[in-house]
Amino acid sequence: MFGGPDSHLARLVDEAGLETKSIPGNRMGLAVNGKVVASGAPETYPLRLPLSPAARLSFIKSGLKLRWAAQGFQRAARRQIGESASAARARELAYRENETFADYLGVMHPEVEAIFRAIAERITAEPHEITAGCGAGLFAVVWDSNLTLARNLIGGSALLPLTLARHLGSRIVTGAAVEEVVPEPTGARIRVRVAGRVRDVSAKYVIAATPAYVTHRIVRGLPADTADALARIPYGPFVCGAVLTGESGPMPWDDVYAIATPGKAFNMLFNHANVLRGSGPREPGGSLMVYGGGDLGRRLLQMTDGQIQEAFLRDLSTILPEVKDVVREVIVHRWEHAIPYIAPGRHRLQPALERSLGNVLLAGDYLGFPEMEVAAVTGLEAARTARGGLAPVEGAQSRVLERVQP
Ligand SMILES: Cc1cc2nc3c(=O)[nH]c(=O)nc-3n(C[C@H](O)[C@H](O)[C@H](O)COP(=O)(O)OP(=O)(O)OC[C@H]3O[C@@H](n4cnc5c(N)ncnc54)[C@H](O)[C@@H]3O)c2cc1C
Incomplete structure (x- = not known):
């Protein structure tokens, strides 16, 4: 789910030439x-x-x-x-x-x-x-x-990072695992593994947009309180099941987006095709998604994909009986560290996470209430700081950055 037109994420979606619609x-x-x-x-x-x-x-x-x-x-x-x-x-x-x-x-x-x-x-x-x-x-x-x-991205959320990557072209390298970031007097050295080969890269600024526990592991020389704060951000698991359906006409769940499902093999059930069911003809097929998080997610992580799929489909058909005849494909996805959550005492870590760390800048959803908007805003803040300290690069695009409020 995406925020409304005033959100930074909406601007990013707009810049990428994509579209969100009200659910x-x-x-x-x-x-x-x-x-x-x-x-x-x-x-x-x-x-x-x-x-x-x-x-x-x-x-x-x-x-x-x-x-x-x-x-x-x-x-x-x-x-x-x-x-x-x-x-x-x-x-x-x-x-x-x-x-x-x-x-x-x-x-x-x-x-x-x-x-x-x-x-x-x-x-x-x-x-x-x-x-x-x-x-x-x-x-x-x-x-x-x-x-x-209250909005969904038409085409699915994954379209946003994929489109951003396409727009950036050769200016970004994907599939590269950073092994360490070592601050140096005028910047930082980054050790990165790409296609099995380790390379060292120097940069004036590093925006560490990795999850808190990864940032803790790879960034060297952090002040003790910042390192401690990063290590203390808790993440919980999610096990998701994406269900492709092949119905040829309207289904009873067409006008529902989300259902909480206590006591089932998953906590939540989403109808991701709901955003397409506004006006106009009802297209065939659909897309449902279920997930189990927290303790339920931990129990699911112990099971094989086949067992998870079976449990998901069994319980799905008790809630939406018509689903039985239309399932075409199920994909199970596991996240051991899916989302950072806010535990008591979390706000006391904030000063150590928001302090200046010189040329290493932190970004990510764990810096606030965990959702994409916080990831986008903290990324933009970090980019603005870095840009402030860099000489202008000819031809560089910075339309979104210019609109970030200080
Ligand atoms: C099932 C599910 C549903 C969600 N639904 C919503 C929703 O509806 N709305 C919403 O706002 N949020 C939702 N969220 C949360 C949202 O996905 C996150 O808040 C957001 O993706 C966080 O962005 P981020 O950039 O901080 O971190 P991430 O998206 O986790 O990005 C961190 C990146 O760092 C990379 N990385 C890790 N280690 C290294 C390394 N060593 N070197 C290089 N790269 C590395 C990872 O591959 C990843 O690409 C959902 C999350 C899940 C799991």
Whole structure:
């Protein structure tokens, strides 16, 4: 999911000549006890799902608390006039950071706890592992389409890095593994392995846009607090199943985008073709995606791809029975370190991560609430700093950079 037209990512998409479209379908569906509710206001779900009276009451109570916290997160995430993006990131990370999401929600009915666990696992962690602010943020990003992630990239998200790589042509090298970055008085030396051969490259600036644990491993000479902060960013696992379907006409899930699926072999089910189902004729075929994160992801990682595929398809057909006849292909993908999550105490690491490190500049989603927008913004900030210290390069394109707000 991508942000709205005001996001930096949208500008990048635009520069790349790509297109995002608003997701028309419901982004907060729930499949519980054999029933899928994926329409209307989420506030009505406790009354429409087949739950016991005690579970309904528990769901209403926790739902209200969450609504309150999500609104607070939205306020915390809003950048003030004249404020730096870095200050806004720090405030967002500090929002309700002194208690875990599980503690904030309090004791819940087991069925309700399973619902919130399934949704927390979207960020690859359990409710007791993330801050209450992080849990609130997960809901905020789908609750309010003005704020956040409500668009899909036509053609699929992977099109963005592929297109950027194509536009950059010979100016970038892909498939190159950096083994170390050694700061030097006037720049840095990078040891890189390309096609099995190790090369040393010198650079005036290095933008380390690798995940925190990789940056910790490859960048030498970091101040102790920065190295420690990088090592302390936790990542959780995801196991995904992409399901290609070959239906020839409309399907019951056409107007749904996302369904949380507590108690299944996956936590979430997405209909990635939903963005194409607005107006106009309904094209044949479709694309569904499921994933399991957090503890469920860890259990899935122990299984073979065949076992995962079988479990995914079995549970998928209990939620969307019509899927059985139309599955054409399933691809299982494993991420052991999929997404960095925000654990209590995380905001105290921020000064060590945002400090100046001379000619080595850090970028990546782990520097804020983990999503593509933070990766894009921190990348642009780093690029602007580097450009400020470099002599202009003839013919270099910097249209996006010029529009980055300080
Ligand atoms: C299943 C899934 C669904 C998601 N859905 C969304 C969503 O809907 N919306 C959203 O905003 N975000 C989503 N995210 C999160 C989003 O993908 C990340 O926040 C974003 O990709 C982070 O970008 P990044 O550049 O910081 O890190 P990455 O995308 O992880 O990029 C780091 C890069 O560093 C490279 N690398 C690692 N080690 C080395 C090395 N030694 N040398 C050279 N290169 C190296 C890696 O190959 C990788 O290309 C999702 C993530 C997953 C896993």
